Amino acid sequence: xxxxxxxxxxxxxxxxxxxxxxxxxxxxxxxxxxxxxxxxxxxxxxxxxxxxxxxxxxxxxxxxxxxxxxxxxxxxxxxxxxxxxxxxxxxxxxxxxxxxxxxxxxxx
Amino acid sequence: xxxxxxxxxxxxxxxxxxxxxxxxxxxxxxxxxxxxxxxxxxxxxxxxxxxxxxxxxxxxxxxxxxxxxxxxxxxxxxxxxxxxxxxxxxxxxxxxxxxxxxxxxxxxxxxxxxxxxxxxxxxxxxxxx
Numbered sequence: 228x229x230x231x232x233x234x235x236x237x238x239x240x241x242x243x244x245x246x247x248x249x250x251x252x253x254x255x256x257x258x259x260x261x262x263x264x265x266x267x268x269x270x271x272x273x274x275x276x277x278x279x280x281x282x283x284x285x286x287x288x289x290x291x292x293x294x295x296x297x298x299x300x301x302x303x304x305x306x307x308x309x310x311x312x313x314x315x316x317x318x319x320x321x322x323x324x325x326x327x328x329x330x331x332x333x334x335x
Numbered sequence: 336x337x338x339x340x341x342x343x344x345x346x347x348x349x350x351x352x353x354x355x356x357x358x359x360x361x362x363x364x365x366x367x368x369x370x371x372x373x374x375x376x377x378x379x380x381x382x383x384x385x386x387x388x389x390x391x392x393x394x395x396x397x398x399x400x401x402x403x404x405x406x407x408x409x410x411x412x413x414x415x416x417x418x419x420x421x422x423x424x425x426x427x428x429x430x431x432x433x434x435x436x437x438x439x440x441x442x443x444x445x446x447x448x449x450x451x452x453x454x455x456x457x458x459x460x461x462x463x464x
C-alpha cells in the first residue's frame with residue numbers, strides 16, 4: 228500500500244476545473260511531483276517542486292500544497308487531459324520515496 | 336532532448352532470471368542518479384531501485400531486495416537491472432527513469448522535492464509457467 232493517498236477516480240466536464248489530490252504526512256514538509264500517464268504510454272512529468280511546469284506542459288496545469296495535501300489543478304480541462312495521474316514524494320518516515328496509488332481522470 | 340530505451344524484457348518462468356538494459360542518449364548520463372520503476376498490469380507505479388552516479392551506492396524497494404541488482408556502465412551510457420528468483424508478482428512493465436536534477440544523490444535532492452523528467456517506453460517482463 229502507498230503512504231500517499233489519491234482518490235481512485237475523478238471526473239470533470241470538458242472546459243471545467245478539476246483538482247486531483249494526494250494526501251500524506253510527508254507533504255507537510257515535502258512537495259509532490261505529478262505525472263500524467265495515458266494508456267500504453269510512459270508517465271510524463273507535469274508538475275515538480277512548489278508549482279513548476281516542465282517545458283511544453285500547458286499552463287492549465289498547476290500544483291499547490293495545503294497541510295498534508297498536495298493538489299494538481301487543471302483549469303479549463305481538455306479532452307486530451309483524460310489520463311491517470313500519479314503523485315510522488317517522501318513516505319511518512321521521510322526515508323523512502325513513493326508514488327501515490329494514482330487517480331483516473333475522466334473528462335465528460 | 337534526452338532519451339531512454341529499455342530492452343531485455345520477455346517471458347520468464349518462476350524462479351528464473353532476466354537482465355534488463357536501458358540505453359541513454361542526449362544527456363550526461365554519468366551525472367544523474369538513475370532509477371527503475373515498474374507497473375504491474377492494470378496497477379499503479381511502483382518504485383523499484385536506484386543507483387548513484389558512480390555506481391557505488393544502490394537502493395532497492397523491499398519487494399525486490401536480495402533478488403534484483405542494479406548497475407550501470409557510464410562508458411556506454413547504459414543502465415542495467417539484473418532480476419533473479421522471479422515471481423509472478425514481478426510481472427510488469429519496467430521503466431528506466433532519469434532524475435530531473437543532477438544534484439540528487441540516492442537519498443536526497445537537497446530540495447523539498449524529487450522528480451523524474453525522462454522515462455523510457457518500458458519493457459515488459461512476464462513471469463509465468
